[in-house]
Amino acid sequence: MVTGSAGFIGSHLAHALVQAGTTVIGVDRRDPSTDPTAAVNLAALRGRPGYHHVTADLLHCAIDPLLIDADAVFHLAGIPGVRPSWGPQFGDYLASNVLATHRVLEASTRIGVSRLVVASSSSVYGPTDGEASRETDRPNPASPYAVTKLAEEQLCLAYAERPVGPSVVALRYFTVYGPRQRADMFTHRALYAALTGQPLRLYGDGHQRRDFTYIDDVVAATIAAGTVPNAHGTINVGGGSSASLLDVINIANSLTGREIQLHQDHVRNGDVLLTRADPGRAGEVLGWQPRVDLHSGLRAHMQALASPVPDYSRAA
Ligand code: NAD
Ligand code: UGA
Structure with missing residues (x-):
């Protein structure tokens, strides 16, 4: 089962699993027949043998029947995004990231699912001193969103300590980009600005x-986390290098031959100056290392944005 399968990362993961011959139950509260983003994200999967979409809210739906025969649960459903989490939407963050996760854990335990992979976040680390973040570092979340992601992963890990229930791998994803990235995220906005000439805030x-x-690297790490025997605990999914927003802008400019028009605005609350993963544990436990460098990844992301029909081939 892949939760959040109508979302950015979940749809790529579901597609890669189906391509590999796995049967996937995709669960998401966004309905692809009415929600345009879900429709685009699921376009390559709808009607395809091996993929079964269930439009349901994990806060209320019966989860047990969806888990019968499931070897693994990839729990990616949640409310992402640092900035809106300061607003009145915090209740939604808490409900989807913590309470819905609790329901998924209870159902997975009842049904006897053996592995649960949960999407955690680099944001649990908060501000850093410039060193790469290691899984053993003390979390220091700097936004309401990050607090819910820390609660979510720790809840999953607490369940994993019990004698019954799934083993848990909590993947701390570092700012994921690539085709179909969420429209609120920086990389999408920068490439869109470069392509259209519209200003970038x-x-x-x-x-x-x-x-x-890059999304394909994230999918590879996630599949490994669902399949590698004896994996458990938190694992960073980031390559260990970092680039500035200005670096991304420069690459976008060079890819289009057009200068992005910048509108400078104030720093947002909870925004950290640096994220950088120590990827050592991902290498040791999952045998994972990223393959796509920033320039190639941005080029593929831009090509997908520029093409009228989204290009799904890279997620295969
Ligand atoms: P997304 O918004 O594109 O996908 C999340 C999906 O979850 C959405 O389709 C949404 O409808 C669904 N969902 C939310 N609450 C639900 C509920 N109660 N029941 C059923 N479905 C529900 O986000 P994304 O960027 O693909 O992120 C996926 C996961 O990865 C999230 O948990 C996010 O916190 C985490 N994450 C993302 C990034 C990133 O850079 N994109 C980085 C770190 C962690
Ligand atoms: C991203 C995701 O949005 C989170 O869901 C995820 O949990 C997090 O990565 C993570 O790594 O865990 P963030 O790094 O803030 O969070 O990514 P963006 O939303 O793309 O923002 C990146 C930077 O660009 C931030 O400094 C932000 O302030 C800036 N930004 C964003 C702009 O300057 N302009 C914009 O229009 C958007």
Whole structure:
């Protein structure tokens, strides 16, 4: 089962699993027949043998029947995004990221699922001193969103300590980009601005750095986390290098031959200056290392944005 399968990462994961011959039950509360983003994300999967979509809210739906025969649960459903989490939407963050996760854990335990992979976040680390973040570092979440992601992964890990229930791998994804990235995220917005000539709003001076991680690499790590025997605990999914927002802007400019018009705005609350993963544990436990460098990844992301029919081939 893949939860959040109508979303950015979940739809790529479901597609890669189906391509590999796995049967996938995809669960998402966004209905692809009415929600345009879900429709685009699921276009390559709808009607395809091996993929079964269930439109349901994990806060209320009966989860047990969906889990019969499931070897693994990839729990990616949640409300992402740092900035809106300060607003009145916090209840939604708490409900989808913590309470719905609790329901998934209870159902997985009842049905006897052997492995649960949960999408955690680099944001649990908060501000860093410039060193790469290791899984053993003390979490220091700097936004309401990050607090819910820390609660979510720790809840899953607490369940994993019990004698019954699934083994748990909590993947701390570092700023994921690539085709079909969420429209609120920086990389999408920068490439869109470069392609269309519309201005880009820059929160701060653009020197913030992120360990940008390409979607295909994230999918590979996630599948490994669902299949590698004896894997458990938290694992960073980031390559160990970082680039600034200005670096991304420069690459986008060079790819289009057009200068992005910047509108500088104030730094947003909870925005950290740097994220950088120590990828050592991902290498040791999952045998994972990223393959796609930032320039190639941005080129593929831009090609997908520029093409009228989304290009799904890279997620295969
Ligand atoms: P997304 O918004 O594109 O996908 C999340 C999906 O979950 C959405 O389709 C949404 O409808 C679904 N969902 C939310 N609440 C639900 C509920 N109660 N019941 C059923 N479905 C529900 O986001 P994404 O960028 O693909 O992120 C996927 C996961 O990865 C999230 O948990 C996010 O916190 C985490 N994450 C993402 C990134 C990133 O860079 N995109 C980085 C770190 C962690
Ligand atoms: C991203 C995702 O949005 C989170 O869901 C995820 O949990 C997190 O990565 C993670 O790694 O765990 P973030 O790194 O803030 O969070 O990614 P963006 O939303 O793409 O923002 C990156 C930077 O660009 C931030 O400094 C932000 O302030 C800036 N930004 C964003 C802009 O300057 N302008 C914009 O229009 C959007």
